[in-house]
Amino acid sequence: DADVTQTPRNRITKTGKRIMLECSQTKGHDRMYWYRQDPGLGLQLIYYSFDVKDINKGEISDGYSVSRQAQAKFSLSLESAIPNQTALYFCATSETGDFANTGELFFGEGSRLTVL
């Protein structure tokens, strides 16, 4: 089983619908992240959480919300989906500490969302 699991893997929805993407991890990491990937744009950070009570906006948080239900679970919600939110969404985790020492984000396999 994958260490970082995302559900659903694929979802097609309509404009205005509420959508939740779920992420769970078995790595025991405190830090969790949601990224969005668009072709030619790389990855953009939506939200990140350093622990259950610490949630922070990333660079493109408008139109999104998150919930950290437990250390192992971090959900991303689109309250009212719109077509330009069509993208591939990734959850990731990392160890506590700076990337110079840990050097690594651990990614899920992605959730492809299409908003019609």
Place this chain on the structure above:
Amino acid sequence: GNSVTQMEGPVTLSEEAFLTINCTYTATGYPSLFWYVQYPGEGLQLLLKATKADDKGSNKGFEATYRKETTSFHLEKGSVQVSDSAVYFCALWLMDSSYKLIFGSGTRLLVRP
């Protein structure tokens, strides 16, 4: 601002060819640099990293050297295989933003038999 620029793809090579994927960065401090790889249908995974100038990161036959004078971190491999076909992302991290990796736009590599 801080940013990463990668060469546009796709890069198409024959098996056993030499690979270079260019990456340059702009940063206000002294970043750590990374290459991540995304195989088809999978999430990204760390390929290699370098934390200071002149460091060379290496893994699976890939190498990249942190060049402060040219602000570059080009990815190279001497002989690519079909299994190397993937999207490669260059990224940087700065100590003043401990939560955040800044990614380039990615370069798709296609290796043909």
